[in-house]
Amino acid sequence: MATDAKDRVYVAHRGPKPVLVFDRDGTFLRPWGDDHIRTAHGLRVDPAGNVWLTDIGSHLVMKFDPAGKLLLSLGRKGKAGDKPDEFDQPTDVAVTPAGDFYVTDGYGNSRVLKFDRTGKLIRQWGTEGQGEGEFDLPHAICLDAKGRVYVGDRENNRVQVFDADGKFLAQWRESGAPYGLFLAGDRLFVADGRAGWIRVLGPDGKLLGRWGEPGAAAGRGPMPHMLCVDSHGDVYVAAVTGKRIQKFVAVKK
Numbered sequence: 001m002a003t004d005a006k007d008r009v010y011v012a013h014r015g016p017k018p019v020l021v022f023d024r025d026g027t028f029l030r031p032w033g034d035d036h037i038r039t040a041h042g043l044r045v046d047p048a049g050n051v052w053l054t055d056i057g058s059h060l061v062m063k064f065d066p067a068g069k070l071l072l073s074l075g076r077k078g079k080a081g082d083k084p085d086e087f088d089q090p091t092d093v094a095v096t097p098a099g100d101f102y103v104t105d106g107y108g109n110s111r112v113l114k115f116d117r118t119g120k121l122i123r124q125w126g127t128e129g130q131g132e133g134e135f136d137l138p139h140a141i142c143l144d145a146k147g148r149v150y151v152g153d154r155e156n157n158r159v160q161v162f163d164a165d166g167k168f169l170a171q172w173r174e175s176g177a178p179y180g181l182f183l184a185g186d187r188l189f190v191a192d193g194r195a196g197w198i199r200v201l202g203p204d205g206k207l208l209g210r211w212g213e214p215g216a217a218a219g220r221g222p223m224p225h226m227l228c229v230d231s232h233g234d235v236y237v238a239a240v241t242g243k244r245i246q247k248f249v250a251v252k253k
Helices: none
Strands: 009-012 019-022 028-032 040-045 051-055 060-064 070-074 092-095 101-105 111-115 121-125 138-143 149-153 158-162 168-172 178-184 187-192 197-201 207-211 224-229 235-239 244-248
Touching: 009 040, 040 092, 051 092, 101 138, 101 149, 111 138, 138 178, 149 178, 158 178, 187 224, 187 235, 197 224
Parallel strands: 092 138, 178 224
Antiparallel strands: 009 019, 019 028, 040 051, 051 060, 060 070, 092 101, 101 111, 111 121, 138 149, 149 158, 158 168, 178 187, 187 197, 197 207, 224 235, 235 244
8 A cells, every 4th residue: 555645545455446546534536457457465656656566466567657547567467487577476666756666576586676767677686595685575665765775574574774776784673574664754664464563663773663463453453564654644554464454643742
């Protein structure tokens, strides 16, 4: 899930009309996506308002306009692979202000790929493992204002930080199992799907706080999978178990 500049909420799910659009109060606006999306996984909205979606069923990364018109598709539909023009269940996308973008190719491969705005491969890095620059299911990715790349290395229970060219900078172990990542200013919000918490990390990777516990009651998060923060500072959390979106309103002190 993700919000756009007007705080409209885009939700990807694995049913008919796989992209659902709501206003910030939860009023349903429109659906789209049946013609192109088989098994939705990651969804992001870029600085220009385009909607990016990874499809683990078709092994595709797709870019749409806000109304659902397909603008770009990368990968070979229905074919898993590890070549530069192939993916194996890609998980997430992060887009730079210039339009270049990164893809975590996570379930079948253990790598990050960087493309220019036209979809031409610039570079890739990562192999399966536990060392620096190695991954065990790179599941989420986001960028900070300096162009640094944050990768949720889910099964290694860490966030790895790289420069824009893939040079390893740091690893943060206080993330728990990072199913979802979202940067808001200098705070990294982490959906720890294994513990059922939302963790907030500071610019040094240290834990600032957390909330949520496993369970079905309001405010609890059974397997939070992704999250985002809107322009008001409100946090939206998508939970796989329970099949719901929860909104947490920022409290001003």
